[in-house]
Amino acid sequence: MDANLQLWRAEGRSFLQRFRLWAEVLDPLLLLRSTEEIRSSRLSIQNNEKTLSEPIHNNQVRQAFLLSLSSVHPDTDSIIPVLFRPPAFLPVSLPLVIASSLPLQARNAFICQFVFHTYTTGFTLINGNGTTKAEEYSVQQKQVFCGLGAISYAACIGAVPIFFMNRYTLKSPLTQLVVRKLLPAPLLGLMSAFTVAVVRSPEFENGIEVMDRNGKVVGVSQKAGEKAVKETALSRAALFGTAFFLPAVFMHFVERANFAKTPRTLASMRMMMITSVLAGMLPVSFSMFPQCGKIKRADLEPEILSSTEETELFYNRGI
Numbered sequence: 001m002d003a004n005l006q007l008w009r010a011e012g013r014s015f016l017q018r019f020r021l022w023a024e025v026l027d028p029l030l031l032l033r034s035t036e037e038i039r040s041s042r043l044s045i046q047n048n049e050k051t052l053s054e055p056i057h058n059n060q061v062r063q064a065f066l067l068s069l070s071s072v073h074p075d076t077d078s079i080i081p082v083l084f085r086p087p088a089f090l091p092v093s094l095p096l097v098i099a100s101s102l103p104l105q106a107r108n109a110f111i112c113q114f115v116f117h118t119y120t121t122g123f124t125l126i127n128g129n130g131t132t133k134a135e136e137y138s139v140q141q142k143q144v145f146c147g148l149g150a151i152s153y154a155a156c157i158g159a160v161p162i163f164f165m166n167r168y169t170l171k172s173p174l175t176q177l178v179v180r181k182l183l184p185a186p187l188l189g190l191m192s193a194f195t196v197a198v199v200r201s202p203e204f205e206n207g208i209e210v211m212d213r214n215g216k217v218v219g220v221s222q223k224a225g226e227k228a229v230k231e232t233a234l235s236r237a238a239l240f241g242t243a244f245f246l247p248a249v250f251m252h253f254v255e256r257a258n259f260a261k262t263p264r265t266l267a268s269m270r271m272m273m274i275t276s277v278l279a280g281m282l283p284v285s286f287s288m289f290p291q292c293g294k295i296k297r298a299d300l301e302p303e304i305l306s307s308t309e310e311t312e313l314f315y316n317r318g319i
Contacts, residue, residue: 001215003045004074005316007065008291018287021069022086026283030070030087038079041067074316075130075209084126086319090282092119097243098274100188103180106163113158113191117151120236121195127319129228131209131220132202143199150198154191158184181248189241193233200229200318210295210304210313218313219304224295228317231289239278239285247273286319293317 001009012018041064070087073080083092096116104112125143161179165171203225209217210224250273251266293315297305300313 001211001314002074002077002316003042003065004069004072005292005314006215007069009314012290012292015287018290019283022283022286024066025069026087026090026286027066027070028087028091030067031082031085033067033071035079038067038071041065042072042077073127073130080126084123086127086286089123090279094275094278097240097278098271100158101184101244101247101270101274104162106159106166109162110155110159114151114155117154117191117195120192120240121147121151121199123319124196124232124236125199128200128232129203129208129225129316129318131316132206132225142202146201147195147199150195154195157191158187161187181252185241185245185248188244189237192240193237196233196236197229200232203229203318208315210300210315212308212310212313218308218310219301221295221300221304221313221315223300224293224313224315227295228293228315231293232318235285235288238288239281242281243274243278246277289317291317291319 008018008021011021044064045061045068071079071085082088093116096112096119099112100109100116102112125140125147161183165175165179204222206225207220207222208225208228210219210221211217247270251270254269255266294312295315297308297311297313304313
């Protein structure tokens, strides 16, 4: 089992443990570390043969692990491109979320949604489970094509309500409330979950590797892959659905109370609210489910049941 997954298993048993660890891993300053530093940290971790079973108290070792968690894929042992590392998710996605929340025309809304879903889908693809194999085709090639289709579909769904409102001149206050304030949150949440499910579909079609508590791979499970994708999709829906919903509710009451006197003040308050909610929800959504996922032996396929006596098996959930 990779050292990253060992640490998540040791320090990610509860939601609060995972939240504290993610709060450290998502530090944007970790993006400034060089490739040589990352490789040095990985080497020092791998040279330590001790299996992690409890939280780390040595600060130097912990910093090496934080750099590894933020920069290295646990399945492939490869360094993740800078823009798609977990610490870069907030700085890159925040402007896209703010742009998508603006009262734009249908064409501009489609472009903003397309760029937003392109980035989040790329992040999902690079940070998903990397053990999926298939002989008859390239898994990554299929994921790219499926991802492009999912991105286009999600962007269209996000822009369709605005298109119909403008096309049929539906300008009533109720229509404006529904299309501009109520629909965006559930649509963005659902489409974010949809793109995750589509781009990571090979994981539940072909299965992912499951390991025993010693890190030995005991088989490839479609059920574990389905569980990993489902959990990641739910966490992504919660992240972006909440990031749209709470600021919209807050700004609705601000406008009704006439608290902000100018459009510029309203825009500034909206941006600050979206930033605060997204920054707070990011470690929350990543912590909803264990990064080193667990699945009961009884829930797995018969061929895996016959190959181990372990009651629980582990897998990399992905992000």
